Amino acid sequence: MPPAPRFEGPVSDCPLCPRLADFRHTNRRQFPDWHNGAVPAFGPLDASLLIVGLAPGLRGANRTARPFTGDYAGELLYPSLLKFGRAAGIYGAEADDGLKLVDCRITNAVRCVPPANKPTPAEQKTCRSFLVAEMAAMPKLRSILVLGGIAHAAALSTLGLKKSAYPFKHGQTYSLEGKLSLTDSYHCSRYNLNTRVLTESMFHAALKQAISVI
Ligand code: URA
Numbered sequence: 001m002p003p004a005p006r007f008e009g010p011v012s013d014c015p016l017c018p019r020l021a022d023f024r025h026t027n028r029r030q031f032p033d034w035h036n037g038a039v040p041a042f043g044p045l046d047a048s049l050l051i052v053g054l055a056p057g058l059r060g061a062n063r064t065a066r067p068f069t070g071d072y073a074g075e076l077l078y079p080s081l082l083k084f085g086r087a088a089g090i091y092g093a094e095a096d097d098g099l100k101l102v103d104c105r106i107t108n109a110v111r112c113v114p115p116a117n118k119p120t121p122a123e124q125k126t127c128r129s130f131l132v133a134e135m136a137a138m139p140k141l142r143s144i145l146v147l148g149g150i151a152h153a154a155a156l157s158t159l160g161l162k163k164s165a166y167p168f169k170h171g172q173t174y175s176l177e178g179k180l181s182l183t184d185s186y187h188c189s190r191y192n193l194n195t196r197v198l199t200e201s202m203f204h205a206a207l208k209q210a211i212s213v214i
Helices: 018-030 074-083 121-136 149-158 190-194 200-212
Strands: 049-053 104-108 143-147 173-175 181-185
Touching: 049 121, 049 149, 049 200, 074 200, 121 149, 143 149, 143 200, 149 181, 181 200
Parallel strands: 049 104, 049 143, 143 181
Antiparallel strands: 173 181
């Protein structure tokens, strides 16, 4: 088997989306001690599980430089990964907490924080090139857990698959080509958790399902 291609994520000051670059520069002036850059994925490239989120939160991943770290959504995601053996250590909501992912990688559909947490369709499309390259560089990838509709759409487009054939449905696992599976979960955002669109047990069930197909 030929070696998997190397993966280079976006440079921290990625210029590809002008609106996101402007937002980043504004944030840099306002919060000079924060990361304020494209947030690199977390976890090994030889993982069999890939979790795809939406985009860094302003005061969370955009500050700490690690996906979901310091974000409300990370308060459910990381303890769940610890519970199901896909993380080791203690989640301390900072990138230097020593937490390790185990056969698991976490990335985002859009790697720079968007205003109001809403990336435009053009930004989603532009950033997808990094997800394409990242997935191509994961030789053991078997299972993708997507958090929310935007991550679902990004994963399908990355694989050249149509949304009409694979509609988003929380808790659904699709068998894709080869040995790859895609599991849908509602995003573990503050809004979804507070409105109980998503509960802890629903999230655990989806994560367990994504792990069980590996
Ligand atoms: N933080 C992230 O890194 N991604 C999300 O989708 C939400 C919060």
